[in-house]
Amino acid sequence: MISEIFAFGSSPVHLLDPRIRVMFAVLFSVVTAVSDRFPTVCLALLMALALPVLARLPLRPVLTRLFIVNGLVLFIWLVLPWSYEGTPVFSMGPLVISREGIGLSALITIKSNAIVLALIAMVATMPVAVLGQALDRLHIPEKLVHLLLITYRYIFVIESEYHQLLRAARIRSFTPRTDLHTYKTYAYLLGMLFVRAAARGERVHQAMICRGFNGKFLCLYNFAIKQGDLVWMLVMATGLIGLGVLEWAPVIW
Template sequence: MLSESFARGTSVLHRLDPRLRIVFATLMSILLAVSTAFPTLFTGLALSAGLVLVSGLPLVEVARRLTVVNLFNIVLFLVLPVTFEGTPAFLIGPLTCTREGLLLAARITIKSNAILMVFVALVATMPIATLGHGLHRLHMPKKLVYLLLIAYRYVFVLEQEYQRLHTAIRIRGFIPKTNLHTYKTYAYLFGMLLVRALARADRVYQAMLCRGFKGKFYCIHQFSFSWTDRLWTVFFVVALIVLGGLEWVPPAIF
């Protein structure tokens, strides 16, 4: 179950307007994703790490989330240097590791860590409900926003349904193996889960209609820009300009 542990905090980033955090996280992730210059990437990595420190999040928990991404990055360092064409850098037995392959793996590693830390510091520090209402205030399609909010609300209910069905087949002596009986059992399991999900969705919809639902969720909290938000807006804009300058302005100008 998603506990939203990062959403509980009192740091300055937790108190910023959600719309500002969503916009900057999106723009910075796009900018880092299309960047190739290492000065830009290292600056973005340092900036994202600084945001994590400012947010006051537990570094151990952040490191656990980064570990998942970096396990994939290790695979890239093992595969890309020997499969990407370019200038030979060194030999590992019969395999030739290219300089271009190493640089590509390094770029992907820096980008993935920087983007993940930006979203952890700015987006993961708000509840899902706040994220949904923030997207709605940014004029995202209402149906997508409502789908996000309802899916987050009921994904745990479906997980509980799956656990009950899985417990039921285990009580009846089911032991998973690599045979046709196991495949058919799991097919029946997911089919029954789908049937129960559809039935529950209909009951939930009828309950919402009984409570006056007319296709709109209301947010009690009113978003407003404070002086702190304005100061951080200036900081974020300057940060984006610096990153863009490092990427596209010739180095001789600096």
Template sequence: MSRHIVLSPASRNTTTGMIGVIDPRFRIICTIIFAVFIVSVTSWQAVVATIVVAAVMVALSLPEWRKTLRRVLTMDGFIFATLLLLPFTYPGDTVFTVWGHAASQQGIYQAVMIGLKANAVIFTVMAFLGSLGSTDLGRGMMGLYIPTKLTTLLMFTVRYIDVLHHEYLRLRQAMRARAFHLRSNRHSWKMTGYLVGMLLVGAHDRSERIVWAMKCRGFHGHFHFTHLPRPAKSDYMFLLVMAVILVMLITLEALCPPLI
């Protein structure tokens, strides 16, 4: 019996689309570079162009469209609720007032830009990493010599967010079985607090059981992954195409100054 547990993909045919066959290391590199570029741009033309490019890449990865749109709409709802107050707190030229609070033109522009950038980043992540399994993600990070502790932490995060989600669904189903209906009253808020508390307590208890189970299996702080094969010509072609697209986006950013 081997001393260390070695993680390898269950199947080499689990990914679909043109993006799914690209080396994980190249996909992680492209994600980081494009994300840094997106948060650095100042013109809305470059951001919109990046969203279009990322949307095309998402289409090439052949995702589950219903799940993809649900994720995007969920993120947009959170961003909208967060940015709703930004025009009223950002100084600048007044456009309109609501109950005596002035909304500035600069604040509206910043809110729109942040919303566009957030969508561009989420589309980029879904395009390059959406079809990448957790094991392949870990192998790619180790192949790029990313610190082992960070890789292990990310692996646990990816794995147990889904576990916590299923635990939440189990608790919600138990509440519905007891005829609970969410309303805007004191009882509903109290039950929601109990739900969050039980989720945290259950997560803590489960984490202790997981730690002991992993120690019994010889876990000593990090995972061992099988080595990735040498990059193919298609991987280098993909990297070249992404470099050309990035140069075009940088040129667009240089030619289109910010509105404000």
């Protein structure tokens, strides 16, 4: 199952209204993603580094997730500095590393880490069910919210179906190889998985209707804006405005 190791706690971040956390995470990610100046993205990274500390998140799981993200960013460093045209800083035969390529790679790296840290601290600190309800209260289309909640609920069931089919194939002496028989077997396996998922979805839909489902998922979480939430909103808004001023004020003036 998907582990929600950050979802429960008593930190100031956990006590914030989920709607405020989602809005801040989205706005912070958008502002950081469209920023092109190093002072802005560095400030965004500092803000993002402070959030897991305020949320009192365990260090090792956070670093593990950052390691995965930076593993993907590593491919950018292996390609972009060599392929981006600009001022050469190092050459090795036909390959030339450009100053602009290094700068762009560093910019992408800082942005990626800042956005991931903000999402971990703001969004991963709530259960998926609460996240779905928060999205619904923010007037995200109901079908998208239902898709999120149902997918999270039944992805484990589909995984169980997949392992059952795989065990059945192994009992029948199936051994994966790089040949046509292996490819056809996996194709049949995936096809049967889709068939079972569709049948399961139909049964679940009928069961929900029998239990009086009216298109709304109920939630035990009480959404209410408290005084502490207003203070946090002011602080977060100030931070976002500061990023915007640092990014666009030199252009305006």
